[in-house]
Amino acid sequence: MMIERIELATPDRRAGSKLNLEGLTKTFGAGAEAVQALAPTDIAVTEGEFLAIVGPSGCGKTTLLNIVAGFETPSGGCAVLDGRPIEGPGSERGVVFQQGALFNWMSVLENVAFGPRACGVAPDAARESAQAMLEKVGLGGFVENYPYQLSGGMQQRVGIARALVNDPAILLMDEPFAALDQQTRELLQEEVRGMWRETGKTVLWITHSIEEALFLASHIVVMTARPGRVKAAFRCRFSESPDLLVASTPEFTAAKREILGLLRSESEAAQRQESMI
Amino acid sequence: MSRTDILAEGEAYDAGTTERKATRRDRWLTGTTFLAFFLVWVGVTGAGHWPPLIRPIFLPSPLAVWQAFLALLEHGYQGNSLWYHVGISFYRFAFAFSSCVLIGVPLGLLLGMNRTARAILEPPIQAIRPIPKLALLPLFLIWFGIGNTSKIIIIAAPVFPLIVIAAMQAVRSVSTKKIQAARCLGAGNWTVFSRVVLPACLPGIFTGIRMAISIAVTMLVAAELTATSDGIAWMSLTAAEFLSTDIVLVGVVIMAVLGFSLDRMIRAIELRIVHWSGHE
Structure with missing residues (x-):
């Protein structure tokens, strides 16, 4: 079996977890206006896992990532990384945004060197590691350009390089390829797959694309409509396949059907919520 | 470097040259506006060669x-x-x-x-x-x-x-x-x-x-x-x-x-x- 249902928050997984989310909830607003974005959510991620979270729009998956990143505080429960509770943003958690988070007033090299500089690395050393990281993502020839001069795909490479250069303990990706065209997205997905295998980084990846999740992730979480909670979790082995065209195999299609079935009813619920507003 | 990215670069270059041409054209038009304004001024005040349409005390x-x-x-x-x-x-x-x-x-x-x-x-x-x-x-x-x-x-x-x-x-x-x-x-x-x-x-x-x-x-x-x-x-x-x-x-x-x-x-x-x- 290429995918199998598992429990994500077993005592075993918790014990050896890199990132541990326990009873995490988030409510926006107060009183009659209050909207619960996240119902109690339990997820344990162990070192080196690539956990993709899929769910209908507005299910709180971005809220979940924002809490782990430290941009938002949970209303209840706790998020713990490497044994330390998460309080505010920190350089040990690298974040890649969908788009629009690069600094247009800095060259590509300065953008990537920003992290090491902010963490106290000397200017020369910071530029050197930025240069090396940019070469790794195939942008060695664009270091002097400004982000707005690059295509969307190249901008996302800069975003990834910028997050990786700090060597974070975990990489948080918030639908990083959602705004790209199909070809660019597939290319970058292949590269991320290779990069993850090479570095063994722990990754938390938010997406609305089931194919993307199946192709990249070692673990997949399906979330319910708002308020979001874990509906089902899977161990997924397609990312281990050396075949880049694994997405066209019957097993892949069967796995996609299974998750799509789970997601369909949630998407309908999400639609109803939206039309009620 | 992916193919799509290189294509995007090429498009950006073309956009650059078209933009420059458009800017030149805009400058020309702006210059013409000022020139026309000046000629009207000369015309109505006579410039000494014909009687002014507007008396010098006004313009x-x-x-x-x-x-x-x-x-x-x-x-x-x-x-x-x-x-x-x-x-x-x-x-x-x-x-x-x-x-x-x-x-x-x-x-x-x-x-x-x-x-x-x-x-x-x-x-x-x-x-x-x-x-x-x-x-x-x-x-x-x-x-x-x-x-x-x-x-x-x-x-x-x-x-x-x-x-x-x-x-x-x-x-x-x-x-x-x-x-x-x-x-x-x-x-x-x-x-x-x-x-x-x-x-x-x-x-x-x-x-x-x-x-x-x-x-x-x-x-x-x-x-x-x-x-x-x-x-x-x-x-x-x-x-x-x-x-x-x-x-x-x-x-x-x-x-x-x-x-x-x-x-x-x-x-x-x-x-x-x-x-x-x-x-x-």
Whole structure:
């Protein structure tokens, strides 16, 4: 079996977890206006896992990532990384945004060197590691350009390089390829797959694309409509396949059907919520 | 390098050359507008070759204005040289304007960053803004006398709140994502401010400054309306009393040139510093 249902928050997984989310909830607003974005959510991620979270729009998956990143505080429960509770943003958690988070007033090299500089690395050393990281993502020839001069795909490479250069303990990706065209997205997905295998980084990846999740992730979480909670979790082995065209195999299609079935009813619920507003 | 990225690069190049061609065409059209305007002026005033459609007392010919300018250069106006009048006006304008920028921009940034400061200072600034500042002129004369102080203050009165609010709005509209990105890269408060918030604000601040220039030039005329005996606007105003329309026009042109060249100068600085303007 290429995918199998598992429990994500077993005592075993918790014990050896890199990132541990326990009873995490988030409510926006107060009183009659209050909207619960996240119902109690339990997820344990162990070192080196690539956990993709899929769910209908507005299910709180971005809220979940924002809490782990430290941009938002949970209303209840706790998020713990490497044994330390998460309080505010920190350089040990690298974040890649969908788009629009690069600094247009800095060259590509300065953008990537920003992290090491902010963490106290000397200017020369910071530029050197930025240069090396940019070469790794195939942008060695664009270091002097400004982000707005690059295509969307190249901008996302800069975003990834910028997050990786700090060597974070975990990489948080918030639908990083959602705004790209199909070809660019597939290319970058292949590269991320290779990069993850090479570095063994722990990754938390938010997406609305089931194919993307199946192709990249070692673990997949399906979330319910708002308020979001874990509906089902899977161990997924397609990312281990050396075949880049694994997405066209019957097993892949069967796995996609299974998750799509789970997601369909949630998407309908999400639609109803939206039309009620 | 992926194929799609290279394609995108090529498209960007083509867009660049088309853009340059369009800019050249725009310049031509702008030049033609000015030329047409000038020719109409020559036409209706006769230029000495045919009887003027408009009498010189209402609209002197370009030549007459030029001659008036040369005469003013040589003999000055009412006891002072033309340069003295230009200089004193420029001093009032420049002092008021640069004080507004030097104090207003940091204050606006503070208001944008700090909720407490905003609660204390924004309502009074917003309350003062809609008051027509010309109405305050008599009050300023009583408070600050007839010297340069009252003139500088009347120029600064509308410019200052405009610049403060432009800077404040610029801070408020900095994308949260960029600040979050800086924070999760390890940046502290000062780094976030100096390397992210401040540069991100610059386009908005420059827009505010350029908008303020035309208002400041207008207020210069108001400042020299009463209780003065020098300045370029005062020269125009008193010349009008004697129906010396040519001198009035010399003053008008000098003030127009002042406003226009300042705007161009700041635009040039803006293009140099804020090269990413228009790209969020």
